[in-house]
Amino acid sequence: MIKSKRSFSLIAEAADTDDESREGKRQQTEQDQAEAEAAAKEAEARKALIAEKREHFFSRLNSYSPKFYCRKRPFTALECAKYGWRDTHLVGKKDAKTCILQCDDCQGKMFVITFDPTIDNPKVQEVAKIYKESLILCHAEACRWRNGPDTDVVYNFPIQSLEDGVNRLQSNAFFFIFTQKRFKNKISKDTSTPSSSPSQDEMKLIPPLQHPLDDLTYSRVCALGVHFQQQRQEIGKPVDTDTVYAAYLLSLFGWQLLSDMVPGIQCDLCCSKRGFHQIKQDETLDVLKEHKEYCPWVNPETADAYSPKVHYSNRDRKICGYEWMVDLVAIEYSLIMRNKLLSLSAREATDEKRNELKQKTYKANELLKLWDSYSSNSSGSSSSSSSTTTTTTTNIGDNQQQ
Helix, strand or coil: CCCCCCCHHHHHHHHHHHHHHHHHHHHHHHHHHHHHHHHHHHHHHHHHHHHHHHHHHHHHHHCCCHHHHCCCCCCCHHHHHHCCEEEEEEECCCCCCCEEEEECCCCCEEEECCCCCCCCCHHHHHHHHHHHHHHHHCCCCCCHHHHCCCCCCCCCCCCCCHHHHHHHHHHHHHHHHHHHHHHHHHHHHCCCCCCCCCCCCHHHCCCCEECCCCHHHHHHHHHHHHHHHHHHCCCCCCCCHHHHHHHHHHHHCCCEECCCCCCEEECCCCCCEEEHHHCCCCCCEECCCCCCCCCCCCCHHHHCECCCCCCCCCCCCCECHHHHHHHHHHHHHHHHHHHHHHHHHHHHHHHHHHHHHHHHHHHHHHHHHHHHHHHHHHHHHHHHHHHHHHHHHHHHHHHHHC
8 A cells, every 4th residue: 555645744743743742741840850859848847847846845844943843733844845834943032832934935924833733622623724724825915835735746755666666775775884884993993992981983873773563574674685785795705784684674764874974864755864873872763753754654645655566455555655665675585585496496406416426426436345345355265275275285195105
């Protein structure tokens, strides 16, 4: 079949259409790239803004002094910090128990008295309600905190994965172990320290700890700590087990090292701090009660965490931070024990080969003994036969003489 030839005008129109299509695709690609870059910049800016808001929030939460949270108040320091209030560390002129709070944005002030809001009394409940409303109403009308807490700042248990939990458990414990070892070496070199009274350096060591764990859980924490420490150190190097036990127990309950120069504990969620030198000689450090009552490490509601165990029966029940870490320890401990069992089975297989070689060596030795005994018996029989021949010859000679 002979195809009809297209005219030059149709060919030119087709070329123009292809150019327009390519140009449209190019423009669309450039637009998509510009939109992607704008979205990435917006995401980065929002991430930086949330980080800044979170930093300001913890700065406000960390501002509250013991004068505020060591007495009964109509609300907690966490609630005040969420609504933009900061502790000024100032007290009222008439009542030294009255704390003065201030807003950084509108410079509004709020005077917080001391009373127990849980008392079943209508007047007390009315005052408590007024104070709850004052968290918003004491701000200026144009203040942004009039709209309530900032939803961008989330206050909960931060660990989400098992890997992050294990890394945090090991890293925090390592800092405690390293600092403890450094001060112990310093004490051992100081020969002038009297043994009757503790020195300043001895007061910086980890004091006796009090915890709510049962014996099984505590033994797992200790075993896991020793295992991790042996992995970190050189093979054959001795491990100070008491220090390892204490360090991993503190890390399990969310505590971090306060400072290299002033050893102690601090929590990055409730901002609780305490130096080891503040613990008296006969006192113990309660790793649970040192947290604020609203801290996610000890409070299931603020933690908003669930068990990492997949087949846990009460998986829908909220747990606090240290309970999450206890379940993590149980999972990690079972994995390590399973690996140890595998290594023991391999060791048993090696022992079987060794026993087989021992049996072969034993049989070879028995054959050698049997051969030696056979050789000695053969030489003995030959000597006895020669003596018998000599005796017979002598008897024959005697008979001939006769």
